[in-house]
Amino acid sequence: MNSKDSRNFVQALETGDRELMKTVPRADVHNHAALGGDFHSWAAKEGFDLPESPRHFPDFTDFQALVNTIFTYPENNPDGDFRSKRFLSLFDATYELAAADGITYIEPGYDAVLLDHYGMDLERMISDLRRQTDRYSDRLTIRPDVGILRVCDMKDIERTIYPCIESGFFNALDVFADERSGPPEDFRDIYRAAKKAGMKLKAHAGELLEAEFVRRSVEVLELDEVQHGIAAATSPPVMRFLADNGIRLNLCPSSNIQLCQVESFKTHPMRILMDHGVKVTVNTDDIIIFGQRSSEEFFNMFGTGLYTPEELDEVRLNGFPLS
Numbered sequence: 485m486n487s488k489d490s491r492n493f494v495q496a497l498e499t500g501d502r503e504l505m506k507t508v509p510r511a512d513v514h515n516h517a518a519l520g521g522d523f524h525s526w527a528a529k530e531g532f533d534l535p536e537s538p539r540h541f542p543d544f545t546d547f548q549a550l551v552n553t554i555f556t557y558p559e560n561n562p563d564g565d566f567r568s569k570r571f572l573s574l575f576d577a578t579y580e581l582a583a584a585d586g587i588t589y590i591e592p593g594y595d596a597v598l599l600d601h602y603g604m605d606l607e608r609m610i611s612d613l614r615r616q617t618d619r620y621s622d623r624l625t626i627r628p629d630v631g632i633l634r635v636c637d638m639k640d641i642e643r644t645i646y647p648c649i650e651s652g653f654f655n656a657l658d659v660f661a662d663e664r665s666g667p668p669e670d671f672r673d674i675y676r677a678a679k680k681a682g683m684k685l686k687a688h689a690g691e692l693l694e695a696e697f698v699r700r701s702v703e704v705l706e707l708d709e710v711q712h713g714i715a716a717a718t719s720p721p722v723m724r725f726l727a728d729n730g731i732r733l734n735l736c737p738s739s740n741i742q743l744c745q746v747e748s749f750k751t752h753p754m755r756i757l758m759d760h761g762v763k764v765t766v767n768t769d770d771i772i773i774f775g776q777r778s779s780e781e782f783f784n785m786f787g788t789g790l791y792t793p794e795e796l797d798e799v800r801l802n803g804f805p806l807s
């Protein structure tokens with residue numbers, strides 16, 4: 485990473501130059517691979533007359549219902565071939581948009597239940613995913629996460645996640661969706677297996693639940709990073725714990741606003757977290773629903789007047805691997 489990029493980043497923010505921003509390398513390390521595309525171009529490409537999503541979801545189950553619509557529209561076809569093709573199309577939309585927005589490093593999250601759509605044929609699934617990611621290798625460094633959908637039955641989770649961990653294709657493990665439906669203790673053995681396989685450990689926590697849930701998730705699952713973790717900002721001891729242990733929070737401001745966990749960019753707790761020494765990154769979560777790409781998220785946060793361009797440049801650089 486060089487200082488020219490930092491200079492361009494600062495200049496892009498100060499002058500509102502969106503095109504210059506797209507030339508500055510950025511990372512997106514909290515991006516669900518099936519939900520990172522542009523809604524309009526994806527729907528048009530597939531010939532779908534899908535209605536635009538609402539802007540706010542006071543009820544998390546409405547958000548999950550919309551996600552399900554995108555996965556199954558126009559008919560709820562349970563056929564594995566239909567589902568796997570749908571997901572490959574959504575992953576393409578994610579990579580195309582990331583590259584067009586100037587993202588150079590991405591950690592896309594795949595759901596392990598994808599393996600079910602491949603009839604548990606791990607080799608065919610990994611071969612399809614590898615072929616797809618290779619097509620973008622000149623523009624994007626892709627380090628895939630594999631995720632556990634915490635609302636799934638534990639037997640289905642175990643059946644699909646262990647082969648994914650053993651495949652060697654995935655760089656990190658994550659657990660996501662409504663955190664009220666699966667305590668971290670349920671996933672301890674899976675996280676130990678991923679750690680043994682040399683994977684990075686992430687988990688969604690503190691998006692909907694309180695600060696202590698963030699600390700508990702980090703301790704029980706031995707996390708390296710937390711997806712969201714914004715509730716930590718209500719607790720100085722939890723923030724100290726995160727700062728002391730070098731636990732990074734991968735934030736997604738627009739997602740928090742649209743899921744009604746935060747009122748505005750100005751009141752987003754990123755400022756408080758940074759003031760308490762917690763390392764953060766800015767990411768997109770589910771662009772196909774929230775509509776805000778990485779470049780826009782940086783402008784959104786700069787627009788609050790709460791961050792200097794240099795501080796946001798540090799946040800940008802935090803997203804890249806250290807080596």
Ligand SMILES: [Zn+2]
Nearest residue numbers: 660688711769
């Ligand atoms: Zn997420």
